Amino acid sequence: QGALEKKQVTLGVGGKSLLYYLPLTVAERKGFFKDFGLEMTINDFAGGARSLQALVGGSVDMVTGAYEHTLRMQAKGQDIRSTIELLRFPTIVVAVRKAVADKVKSAADFKGLKIGVTAPGSSTYITVVHAMAKVGLKATDASFIGVGGGASAVAAMKRGEIDVISHLDPVIAKLETDGDVVTLIDTRTEAGTKALFGASNPAACLYLRQDFIEKNPNTTQAAVNGLYKALRWIDKASPAEVADAVPEQYHLGDKALYIKAVQASKDAYSKTGVMAQDGMKSVFDMLKALDKEMESVSADIIGKSFEPRFAQKAGTTVG
Amino acid sequence: MSRGKLLALQILVAVAVFLAWHVVTTWSIVADVKTMRFFFSTPVDVFKRVFTMFLEGSVYRHLWITLVETILAFVIGASLGIVIGFWFARKPIVAAVFDPYVKMMNALPRVVLAPIFALWFGLGIWSKVWLGVTLVFFIVFFNVYQGVREVPQVVLANARMLGMNERQLLRHVYWPAALAWVFSSLHTSVGFAVVGAVVGEYLGSAAGLGYLIHQAEGVFDVTGVFAGMVILMGFVMLIDGIVTLVEKPLLVWKPGETRTV
Amino acid sequence: MSRGKLLALQILVAVAVFLAWHVVTTWSIVADVKTMRFFFSTPVDVFKRVFTMFLEGSVYRHLWITLVETILAFVIGASLGIVIGFWFARKPIVAAVFDPYVKMMNALPRVVLAPIFALWFGLGIWSKVWLGVTLVFFIVFFNVYQGVREVPQVVLANARMLGMNERQLLRHVYWPAALAWVFSSLHTSVGFAVVGAVVGEYLGSAAGLGYLIHQAEGVFDVTGVFAGMVILMGFVMLIDGIVTLVEKPLLVWKPGETRTV
Amino acid sequence: MTGAPVHKRQGGDVTIAVHLKGVSVAYALAGGGKYEAVQPVDLSVRDGEFVALLGPTGCGKSTLLNIAAGLMPPSSGTCEIFGERLSGLCGKAGYLFQQDALMPWKTAEDNVAIGLEVGGVRRAEALERARAMLAEVGLAAFGERYPHQLSGGQKKRVALAQVLVREPKILLMDEPFGPLDAQTRLIMSELLLDLWQQDRKAVMFVTHDLDEAIALSDRVVVMSAGPSSRFIGEFAVDLPRPRDIAEVRSEPAFHRLHSEIWSCLRDEVRKTYGLTNKGAA
Amino acid sequence: MTGAPVHKRQGGDVTIAVHLKGVSVAYALAGGGKYEAVQPVDLSVRDGEFVALLGPTGCGKSTLLNIAAGLMPPSSGTCEIFGERLSGLCGKAGYLFQQDALMPWKTAEDNVAIGLEVGGVRRAEALERARAMLAEVGLAAFGERYPHQLSGGQKKRVALAQVLVREPKILLMDEPFGPLDAQTRLIMSELLLDLWQQDRKAVMFVTHDLDEAIALSDRVVVMSAGPSSRFIGEFAVDLPRPRDIAEVRSEPAFHRLHSEIWSCLRDEVRKTYGLTNKGAA
């Protein structure tokens, strides 16, 4: 491995404590970035969109965020590329409030319901709309309510202001343990993801600007290596070991519950760091179908959206 | 200065701003055009968007909701600020005891409070209204509190000698004396009422300008974000204009510059 | 009222609040205890947490960063507000031309501006500082602007007859006359400086109290959120205390209640 | 109907309206010091009596009126109003302040009417009476002006109307005719005496115009220069009532009193003018 | 050293300090109306001349001083100061306002010293001169008081010191001795005359005290009652200078003048007092 062009790097993430970004936390806590000579400052943002904006603006060097962002940026002519896949499945869960669970059995019943999503336009929103589209419903058939990321989402469901929620852990875990909801669609598992998207669906990844990659290939490689090491570690570790690795606050005050949640989504973490071609295509198709701005974009951008060489190299060099 | 000349100058400023905006998003002067557009869109696109939004008519519903929230936040916040401001100013003991708590509460980041507001008031307009109220209230409150204490002592003594009781003093002395302060705070807080409503919508809602902006932001539609903000600004000018209209006749008694004709 | 009695009353209020908080999070009166704790934690836990935070020492770094941001935001925002407020008040044409733009800018939701600030000022303290400045500035600005126009006409005329030029008028007349308004606005804006810094951190950062609160919120660690807010409040009291210390000697000339002995 | 006995208090048959008993006043200064304005003095004003208060500038005349009005507590002694110990504001008194004290946000007529309105008079009637009173003080055409649109003397007359229209039992007047020209002064004095005559009020009247003091009052009280001023002379004015204020000045009794009080005052002022300055050098 | 010629303007050898040429003033009223306070008048005050301005309350005396000070523009006509047309403030004049105009946030001595400081005098020296002037007006012990801690007459004297300490070429004085007792008035008048004598300034002096006007001035100008007031009389005061103000009142010339001006004034006030009221009814 060549000398690092840049030792001190800043990384952006939108909601570091989410299970979605577990590999990052593991790499940080276990010192995997340091192992490869990086001094990593992690900036936490209120949402993935903000971390991406910081990347474009140049205030962070790299971001762990949704793969979908790189596609959107490519479509806008911003050359942003993902370098390693962290999460194979979106881990988004669509659940329905207990009280209406007997009437709402699938996406086909969403007509006229109030659906809570993290934010209008976000991936939680797109996932539900996709599910509805599959059964012939349009987005306008239900009303979507942005409920935000954290406790306000829980509050909205507990107060009965929404009938369906499309969200991630820990909101889902909280609602599930409190027995407030019944799960309809679960993309934390391979089966659930395949059922909804027909393929894997790369979610979290590490992405950077192309010019940064070009100028700092070794630094990029080091960051990928660190995350790859974390992926390998997660693959081998037991859920309990994972729970011990993260800060205590992440446990939601209930370690057993956290272990259960890790168990539920452990399969979703990428095994190789390399995205499956059909998975990328499935994300692209979904965006194209649901977002007006993406309609005219050619499929060529898929090729530019992911650079497999770093993950592949990590696969051969990192044990 | 004549109204016409003033308007011309104001338009000049606006044109200058748009020109600058246009230039930096068209040529790579300060930064790469692509990056600039990613953050600032272009003025032409933004105004096209605003135009279509109004033409299509999709925006009216959102505008209406934000308007209602803003006005409610403004009215409730200002009323509370005025009432409690007066109360504190007239009851020094109450003021002394609660002073540190009021200041503490003013320092709570409203963004963090959003979930609690959602819990108490749901995701409808009321959680937004109360978010706005927490901003408006403090601005008005502090100014009223100060305004009441600024009443000239001798005018106050005279009013008391004329037999006014506490209620009458409020109405005939404290209130008019504090009015200039109240209106100064109202001009500041109009903006904050809008901010409260929009941020509330932004943090969780089903409609409103904040919702639109948030939606646009989620898909990196900067043009949409800026279009939302432009509408927002027009909006504030409107409400502020109403405040000024109310203010004028209430403050005619102000000495001001003596004018000969 | 004696200082002792006042303090006792203040503590009483605090105790009452904690008691209420304790009761609703211990017994299912208003709502299920589990739900209440999810949103409000319990006072005992919160104070335990604050205690450990200080004991462990992990909090100091964050506190220091937020302190620096807050103070910078406060000082810069207040200075700008004072300077531009005076400028506007003394140049009616400038004021008339820019008036609508100032009001528009005041209505921009700061949350939406955060990415632009990050673009301009990076993710270090400066983007937070400027976020705070945009809050502090407007509050101070509007009050200074009003304060200058409230100077009694005859005092002003007298000062001018004494031969004061514009600069001397500013120093000897406008400034002292507006001082009460300035301080009133400073008391409001201390809180907003903190809010600006914390919200900035909350929206994207690597350190600071806002970062801590954001971290805690992300994992539903309400105890952590409330602990952060409690620390924040202590914080504001401190800065506000400093403002009051500065204010006292500057406003000795205020008539106030005449006292006989 | 002649002057009141001096240096002797009345028996039970005459009510005493204002009774200052051993009243002294010391102001708190910033920095903990104090300034003794008035040393313990006694003063009683009978119901229906017109007392003029004279004294060099800064001697404590306004201070004593403030005490009688209940606007501030004396440092020692008590103030009794119609036999009742005063604590808080004196509701029976009307006070014409030395400074501008009109509400700047009310027009002249509103300023006058408000005193009636707060007493429960209907607005329409209050306004009517206010306008009538403004006409009496020569300001009928200025009812709709705000105070800042009036001249110094006009403001003072609005304040006068404000006090008189309420017909208080006790009148406290601090240089009511200060900024008025001699002619208007006479007219206002006549007005005041007229009203006083109709319904004998107790009046405490501060003025610097010795002629005016004698022409109007039953008794003239002279104060020494401050600090720690006290009463240095009381003079009963034994001129018949009703008086023609313009004419009364030509009576010999008037002249005698005038020169008596004048010399009492002059020595005091000259002396203290030197003293004050030396005290500070 | 005797009085100035009246009704005739001077030739080239005497400088005219203040020259109001056809000045009229109409105030804008709310609601678009206007109030003509003064109809076109001419007045010239020669350098070193002491002119007293007399007139019934509300006739426009303060208005004319404001015009001469350059605080507001006349509705018609012009004001010339030492031959130059005035636009904006008159830098050569010192103005003692009728109302309280002290800066409430400055102590008495700072209020007096500031006028020197802004003129470039070092603070230490300015303070020293301020203290000396305060001593002259009998307030040596009150230098560190804020205005709200002073009595009415004390505030007026601080304002007097504030104006006099700057030694302006033109003095505009609006009832400078209003709230002072007769004795202090005399002392202040003497002080004013002393200073004026040393370095002849042009003085425009508004007062309601006819004795004072005659005793101090070279010329007395009488205004008619408002609205649209004009000059109804000018009287040269041919009394020798230097004058002893207390003594001058016993001279026969004084008495003659006094009764002349008095009757001129009385008729005017009585007449207008009725008129104003009728105009509004």
Ligand SMILES: Nc1ncnc2c1ncn2[C@@H]1O[C@H](COP(=O)(O)OP(=O)(O)OP(=O)(O)O)[C@@H](O)[C@H]1O
């Ligand atoms: N708030 C105050 N603090 C300190 N001293 C004061 C205060 N108010 C008045 N004094 C002093 O008390 C003394 C009496 O004041 P007061 O106003 O009663 O005088 P006065 O007799 O009314 O004088 P004038 O005729 O000038 O109005 C004065 O020497 C004044 O300086």
Ligand SMILES: Nc1ncnc2c1ncn2[C@@H]1O[C@H](COP(=O)(O)OP(=O)(O)OP(=O)(O)O)[C@@H](O)[C@H]1O
């Ligand atoms: N700002 C104003 N707007 C309208 N009218 C005014 C204004 N200022 C003064 N006036 C009127 O102009 C007239 C002259 O006022 P001015 O103050 O000059 O009187 P004055 O001669 O000084 O009286 P005084 O002896 O009572 O002080 C008065 O009738 C007054 O009501």
Ligand SMILES: [Mg+2]
């Ligand atoms: Mg007095």
Ligand SMILES: [Mg+2]
């Ligand atoms: Mg006047």
